[in-house]
Amino acid sequence: MWRLLLTGILTFGLHAQPEADSVLAQIKNHMVExxxxxPNYTCLETVERSRRDGSTRKFRLQDTLRIEVALVDGKEMFAWPGSKQFEDRDFRELIPTGTFGTGDFALHARSVFGGNSPVYQPQGEQKLDGRPAxxxxxxxxxxxSGYQIRTRDAEAVIGYHGSFYVDPQSFDLMRLEVVGDDLPSQLKLKAIWDRMDYAHLRIGDGDFLLPDSSEIVVIDLNGEESRNRVRFSACHQYAGRSTLSFEDPDPAAGTPAPVSKAELELPANLDLMLSLVDEIDTDKAAIGDPVRAQLTGDLKWKGHLLAPKGATASGRISRVERHPNFTLLGVIFSELESATFHARLDLSFDRVAGVDTLKPGRDWLMNTPPLDHEGLVPLKAGRVRVLRGTLMVWRT
Structure with missing residues (x-):
């Protein structure tokens, strides 16, 4: 399976093009302002990733991805929901598989309206979803251009064209469309395009024009299409909080004092029996969703208590691959903690009990290789509910 990593990079030309169209000048000035x-803000980004080959007309949902995206000082940053903080690292480390794009949150618009590289052509008044534009x-x-495309095997800067639609009264951006041009042969892609819709959203005491949704389509040389439908929600001002959350803060609640916890390093070859705290519904689950489980008994080593029964392991769903004859669930646990200690986890998955999995030896094929420390659970096709209390055995 090929995958695409798309990066929109803001660049400015060396020479300003003459601004003959006064309306265009007003639009650009308004959008730059x-x-x-x-503000520095963050939203929950939900991505539905679908595919279809050249012989079918209908897209088939592959999986759903949820990730926190932030615009901080003009830079896009990503983190898993529930993470302690945004990390300044390549987003490919977070999302190494499948099709994923960046630039929709802010960079494409800033390049089109704030740079000197585009050449513009007016198309007059149109109707956009029934509204004047x-x-x-x-x-x-x-x-x-600074539009860089990365695939699994190659990368290249490409030219692009597109359209934008603005409200004729306010000059607010309504839609931005970007289409890749002259794709180099090493990318092994036939076409790529991206459509972003904008809306006014309330953040704190202000009203801001922000991306509301987008759709990215990529077609390879064999005619296979990958489509990402993206929705932005739960947007709020970014204040560098220690934990990422999508719930409104309680103004009456005071800030709790930080609790000092002992940092524990677990020895190798310990078995952890974990009981799921939260149900996983494959019809609703998405990559990035937090997962919690608890130790079913005391964790001991050479007669010493390392972690008490009930200590909580936290992690995330790493895949929910939907295939015609099975669904592949992936889970990664990364931390174990109680009121008094914290430990990082680098686990190997052993087995699961209490859920109907595919029989041993049945042939099932993953879209992508297993991730580090990922537990893979092959389930029957269709909706499966992995219930609270399901047992999973892992090894350090």
């Missing part, structure tokens, strides 16, 4: 007003087409040559 609007984008500059955006003013359309402009634009084109950016590869030599002036």
């Amino acid at each position: 609007t984008l500059a007003r955006q 003013v359309q402009y087409d634009f084109r950016v040559a590869r030599q002036r």
Whole structure:
């Protein structure tokens, strides 16, 4: 399976093009000011990833991904929901498999309206989903572009063209469309395009124009299409909180004092029997969703108590691959803690009990190889509920 990693990079041309269209000048000035007003903010990004081959007309849902995305000082950052903080690292370390794109959150719009690289062509008034709009087409040559495409085997900067639609009264952006041009042969792609819709959202005491949804489609040389449908929700101002959450804070609640915990390093070859705290419903579950489980008994080593019964292991769902004849669930646990200690986990998965899995020896094929420390559970096709209390055995 091929996969795409898409990075939109803001670049500015060396020479400003003459601004002959006064309306265009007003639109660009308005959008530059609007984008500059955006606070540092964060949203929950939900991505439905689907595929279809050249012989079918209907897309088939592969999986769903949930990730926290933030715009901080003009830079996009990513983290799993429930993480302690955003980490300044390549997003490919978070999402090494499947199709995923960046740039929709802010970078494409800033490049189109804030840079000098695009050449514009007015298209007049149009109707966009029944609403009046003013359309402009634009084109950016590869030599002036910062639009970088990365696949599993290659990467290249490409040119692109597209359209944007603005409200004729307010000049607010309604939709932005970007289409890749002259894709180099080493990318092994036939086409790529991206559509972003914008809406006004309330963040704190302000009203801001932000991306609301997007759709990315990539077609390879064999005619196989990958489609990502993206929704942004639970947007709020980013304040560098220690834990990422999507619930409104309780103003009446005071800030609890941090609790000092002993850092524990677990020895190798210990068996951990974990009982799921939260049900996993494969119809609702998404990559990135937090997962919790508890130790079913005291964890001991050479007669010494390392972790008490009830200590909580936390992690995330790492895959929910939907195939015609089975569903493949993946889970990674990364931390174990109680009121008094904390330990990082690097586990190997052994087995699961209490859920109907595929019989041993049955042939099932993954879309991508297993991730480090990932436990894979092959389930029957269709909806499966992995219930609270399901037992999983892991080894350090």
